[in-house]
Amino acid sequence: MADIDADALCAAYLDRTQDLMRAILEAERDSLDRAADRLADQIAADRLVHVFGPGGHSNLAAQEIFFRAGGLMHVSAILDEGTLLSNGALRSMAIERTPGYGRVVIADRGLGPDDLLILVNAYGINAALIDAAIEAKRRGAFVIGVSSRGHADQTAPDHPARHPTKQNLHDLADIAIDTKVPVGDAVVRIPRVGEPVAAVSTFANAFALNCLVIRTIARLAERGIEPPVWRSGNAPGGDEANGRFIGRFRGRVRSL
Numbered sequence: 001m002a003d004i005d006a007d008a009l010c011a012a013y014l015d016r017t018q019d020l021m022r023a024i025l026e027a028e029r030d031s032l033d034r035a036a037d038r039l040a041d042q043i044a045a046d047r048l049v050h051v052f053g054p055g056g057h058s059n060l061a062a063q064e065i066f067f068r069a070g071g072l073m074h075v076s077a078i079l080d081e082g083t084l085l086s087n088g089a090l091r092s093m094a095i096e097r098t099p100g101y102g103r104v105v106i107a108d109r110g111l112g113p114d115d116l117l118i119l120v121n122a123y124g125i126n127a128a129l130i131d132a133a134i135e136a137k138r139r140g141a142f143v144i145g146v147s148s149r150g151h152a153d154q155t156a157p158d159h160p161a162r163h164p165t166k167q168n169l170h171d172l173a174d175i176a177i178d179t180k181v182p183v184g185d186a187v188v189r190i191p192r193v194g195e196p197v198a199a200v201s202t203f204a205n206a207f208a209l210n211c212l213v214i215r216t217i218a219r220l221a222e223r224g225i226e227p228p229v230w231r232s233g234n235a236p237g238g239d240e241a242n243g244r245f246i247g248r249f250r251g252r253v254r255s256l
Contacts, residue, residue: 009188013198016187020200021207023180028208031177035144036215038175042116043074043220043227048252050111050141051118052078053205054128055096056085061120061146061205065213067256069232072213073245076253080105083128095128097161102131106139109254113140120145120209122181122201123161124152124170130163133172145173146208148181148201155183177212179204 042049049072053062059079066077081087082095082105095101105128111117117136121129124147136143152168155161170176181204186196220227228248231241249256 004191009190013188017200017203020180020204024178024204024208025211027180028177031175032208032211032215035175035177035212036219038116038142038144039072039212039216040219040223043072043216044223044225047074047114047116048076049074049116049118050076050078050109051120051209052080052105052132053120054080054083054102054105054132055121055123055126056083056089056092057199057202058121058129058205059084060202061209064206065209067230069230069235070213071230072216073228073230073249077255078105078109079255096126097128099127099164100131102128102133103135106132106135111136111139111141115139115141116144117141118144118146118209118212119169119173120205121147121169122151122179122185122205123155124148124168125155125159125163126161127163129169130165130167130172133169134167137172137174143173143175145169145176146179146205147176148204149176149178151181151183151185177208179208 039049051062051065053059062077062079065071066075082101083092085092119129119133133143147169149170152170157166170178181201184196185199185201187200188198189196217227228245231238233239233242
């Protein structure tokens, strides 16, 4: 039986992730710019930017730009226990498919007309996500969606993950950023293995969000505003640099 060239497969994975991120950068420039303008307005007014990734690995997206070296201190992650994988993967999946759950999470945060919410979900369809979007908009919050339009559009209306209304995040968000994650997420085929391997959604979400952070900070710098940015606590002077701003956000950012 012939050897399988694992190096070549890893190189193919690298190519696919790079191609995906280039596609996001090129095709989503307008959406990223419009979203950055809204974030810059929010931060210039000293208001928080809420981010919620309802769904197993989509929670990683909320964590990606929260309390992170090089990240905006105004970002407040909604790290709800229900869909975190640390509380059980099957439990997480069941809860993200539960109608009404996302509404409760948003209501608990008390979001209103002055708030901005980034909703991130690889596939853009699950019930908790759609309820979170509906409830946030009902309360007057501005919603930015980060998800794969193609994946959502190609998912059957009767898929068990879907919200009862069959809606997609990109149809509900005020601004939708398309991460272009392919159906199934995994992109590498290994000879003699039935299922594809190596998912790309975490890369896509992280890249889109960090591009949004970069653009937002650039917008603020153009206005003569230098927003507080986290420095790694493991870098020289990190604790001291961050300590200058902790009092400004403690109590406002629930997960801090």
